Amino acid sequence: MCLAIPARVLSVEDEVATVDLEGTRLHVNLSLVEGVAPGDHVLIHAGFALEVLSDADAQELAFYRERMRALGAQESMS
Amino acid sequence: MTAAAGVDTALQRLRDAAARLSGRQVTFMEVCGTHTMSIARLGLKALFPPNVQLVSGPGCPVCVTPQGVIDRMVALARVPGATVCTFGDMLRVPGTESSLERERASGARIRVVYSPLEALAHAEAHPGEQVIFLGVGFETTAPAIAQTLRQAKAKRVANFTAAVAGKVVPPALHALLSDDDVALDGLLCPGHVSVIIGAKVYGFIPAEFGVPCAVAGFEAAEILLGLASLCEQIAAGRATVENLYREWVRPEGNRRAQAVIDEVLLTADAEWRGIGVIPLSGYSLRPAWRDFDAFERFGIPEMHAPEPRGCRCGEVLKGVTQPRDCGIFGTHCTPQHPVGPCMVSSEGSCAAEFKYGGR
Numbered sequence: 244m245c246l247a248i249p250a251r252v253l254s255v256e257d258e259v260a261t262v263d264l265e266g267t268r269l270h271v272n273l274s275l276v277e278g279v280a281p282g283d284h285v286l287i288h289a290g291f292a293l294e295v296l297s298d299a300d301a302q303e304l305a306f307y308r309e310r311m312r313a314l315g316a317q318e319s320m321s
Numbered sequence: 322m323t324a325a326a327g328v329d330t331a332l333q334r335l336r337d338a339a340a341r342l343s344g345r346q347v348t349f350m351e352v353c354g355t356h357t358m359s360i361a362r363l364g365l366k367a368l369f370p371p372n373v374q375l376v377s378g379p380g381c382p383v384c385v386t387p388q389g390v391i392d393r394m395v396a397l398a399r400v401p402g403a404t405v406c407t408f409g410d411m412l413r414v415p416g417t418e419s420s421l422e423r424e425r426a427s428g429a430r431i432r433v434v435y436s437p438l439e440a441l442a443h444a445e446a447h448p449g450e451q452v453i454f455l456g457v458g459f460e461t462t463a464p465a466i467a468q469t470l471r472q473a474k475a476k477r478v479a480n481f482t483a484a485v486a487g488k489v490v491p492p493a494l495h496a497l498l499s500d501d502d503v504a505l506d507g508l509l510c511p512g513h514v515s516v517i518i519g520a521k522v523y524g525f526i527p528a529e530f531g532v533p534c535a536v537a538g539f540e541a542a543e544i545l546l547g548l549a550s551l552c553e554q555i556a557a558g559r560a561t562v563e564n565l566y567r568e569w570v571r572p573e574g575n576r577r578a579q580a581v582i583d584e585v586l587l588t589a590d591a592e593w594r595g596i597g598v599i600p601l602s603g604y605s606l607r608p609a610w611r612d613f614d615a616f617e618r619f620g621i622p623e624m625h626a627p628e629p630r631g632c633r634c635g636e637v638l639k640g641v642t643q644p645r646d647c648g649i650f651g652t653h654c655t656p657q658h659p660v661g662p663c664m665v666s667s668e669g670s671c672a673a674e675f676k677y678g679g680r
Contacts, residue, residue, distance in 0.1 A: 244382045244410055244668060245461040245513040246355050249569075272438060275464050275578045286516060286569050289408075289458075289465040290436025293516050293578065294569050304568050308327070 247288035249296070252281050260285065260292065331545035332368055338552035339370035348374045348504065349551055350640050351544075352494065353511030354381030354668030359539045361673035373548060376640035377670035379493055380511055382458045383410045384638060384662040384669050385593045389624040390486050391416040393616060397453050397484055398424040398431055400619045404447070406440035407455040409433040410666045415659065417626045437469035437483070444473070444481035453615040456485040456604075460517040463487050463604055464578035467585035470606075470613050482615035487604035489588055490514050491522055496599045498530045502641050507551030509544070510536045512566045517582075519574025520564040527560035534562040536570055585610050594662065595628070595635015634661035637670055644674040651675060 250262035250269065260271045260279055264287075272291045273279050284301045285292035296304070339347075351357055357377045360366060366375065379385050395416045398405045405421065412422045412433065425431040430450070434440050437454050444452035456466045466483060473481045490511060497503050510523055515536045523534045533554035537547030543565065550563045564570055584607075591603020606614050615621070628635060631649045636642035644650050644663065654660040656672055663669035 244355075244408060244457070244666070245353060245380075245459055245511060247461065247513040247516065272436075272468070274468055275575065275581060277577060286513075288461055288513065290438045291465045291468065293461070293464070293513070294571075294575055296568055300568070 245288070247286045247293055249284050249286050252279055252283045252285055254281055255279055262287070327542040328545065331542040331549065335373070335545050335549040335552065336370050338549045338556060339373050341556035342372060342552060344372060345555075346372050346374065347506040347552065347555060348376060349507040349509060349548060350376050350378040350505050351509040352378040352380045352490065353509075353514065354384070354666065354670075355513065355539060356380070356509060356511070356537075356544065357670050357673050358668050359541075360544060361677040363541045363544075364677065365541060365544060368545075369548070373552065375509075375548070376643070377637070377673075378497065378640055379593060379596065379638040380490075381663070381666050381668040381670070382462070382488055383414060383666040384634065385488060385493075385596070386414070386457055386486055386662065387592045387594045388417060388626040388628065389592070391420070392418075392624045392626055393621050394455055394484060394486075395419045395421065395424055396621045396624075397455075397615055397619060398429040400451065400453075402449075402451050403619070404430040404432060404443065404450045404452045405455060406432045406434045406437075406443065406452060408435075408457065410668070411455055411457060413659065414662050414665045415629065437466050438472075441469050441473055441478060441481055444478050445476070448480055450480060451619075452481050453619075454481070454483045456483045456487055458487050459490055459511070459514050460582075461513045463582045463586060464517060464575075467581045470585050470610060471581065473613065474610075482613050482618050483606075484615040485586065485604055485606055487586070488591060488593065489602050489604065491518070491525070492599050492602035493593060493596065494523075494526065495529075496596060496602070497639060498526065498532060500639065503639055505532060505640070506555060507533045507535070509547045509551070510534050510562070512536060512538050512570065515564075515566065515570045515574070517575050517578050519572055520562055520570050521572045522574070523562045527562060531560050533560040536562065536564045536566050538566045538569075593638070595638045629660045632661035634663045634671070637663050644671040645678070647671070
């Protein structure tokens with residue numbers, strides 16, 4: 244029941260974001276978070292965004308994850 | 322390929338860390354039902370080193386809701402003119418003599434919703450109905466319920482109420498670790514509860530009980546790294562709270578959501594199924610929000626009911642009995658005909674064991 248899902252914000256109008264969740268567009272209430280902009284990622288639960296990850300932070304995270312995976316792949320090949 | 326390499330790396334780290342325990346057997350608990358389901362679905366237990374055991378905890382809000390509260394919700398569904406809105410997991414949980422699903426089959430208006438906001442929108446669109454939202458959930462869900470009630474108040478929606486029966490996780494962990502029957506070497510703390518309450522909150526666990534904690538996400542690699550952290554802490558002779566879900570979990574949590582909860586809800590002593598009453602472990606409406614209390618508006622008294630005969634959900638929720646050790650698991654109690662809530666909820670440990678446990 245505590246399942247929460249990350250999704251990318253497409254647009255923001257007042258306190259509602261339209262997000263892209265694996266190809267599906269959803270409306271998400273933003274009143275529990277601050278400073279959400281298009282391109283950011285939000286963690287969604289029960290119709291609300293519970294937390295925000297900025298576009299820059301998300302890209303940095305993806306970079307490090309990919310780096311970790313690449314290192315893991317190198318280790319498993321050696 | 323790349324994702325598998327991430328899992329390989331995490332698994333290797335867990336195996337290395339477990340090997341440093343010099344054969345010591347350790348038992349960890351995953352507190353969160355979403356972790357329980359991920360671990361079962363991904364088949365992760367088969368990968369664990371032999372000296373690492375993982376048991377499920379009281380991390381499914383539906384499962385820890387006592388039968389008396391289910392009975393009260395059934396009573397709400399019988400209120401003339403009522404429309405009960407609930408998360409889907411609650412529908413089939415058996416009460417003493419009925420369930421919401423049975424009430425619906427008998428003609429009660431019961432709607433499954435994804436968000437409390439849907440329930441509020443239904444109330445606005447149907448002023449002739451008394452719309453009751455069943456507010457079950459942990460800290461993850463509490464801000465959504467509280468914020469919806471704030472909206473209802475601001476919009477003066479007179480036909481909307483909530484049956485608040487939410488729970489607060491840290492006091493339950495304190496009670497569990499204080500229980501002589503429970504012996505745990507580490508806790509995999511719930512990821513999404515922690516988004517709201519923050520990772521710092523668990524500091525009392527290492528400080529008071531000397532038990533290490535790891536806050537982790539829900540991917541295979543994240544769960545394995547969480548368990549590796551627990552083994553590494555034990556091997557190094559230290560106990561801390563390690564936050565491995567930093568992209569979403571801040572040390573102090575989501576302050577804005579905490580303020581919304583605090584405005585509408587207070588914490589009071591609450592009964593957890595199988596565990597009993599735990600001080601300050603449940604949400605209830607603040608006195609200023611009593612107008613929105615469904616139990617009060619419709620005169621539904623407190624109810625207490627014994628656990629169903631043969632059901633060991635209470636022990637399963639404490640991690641002291643495994644689902645298969647329950648005498649009615651898979652025979653009298655199945656997902657089709659559940660006796661206890663752990664078999665009903667999609668996050669219940671009995672349902673996970675039944676679905677993915679190789680039966």
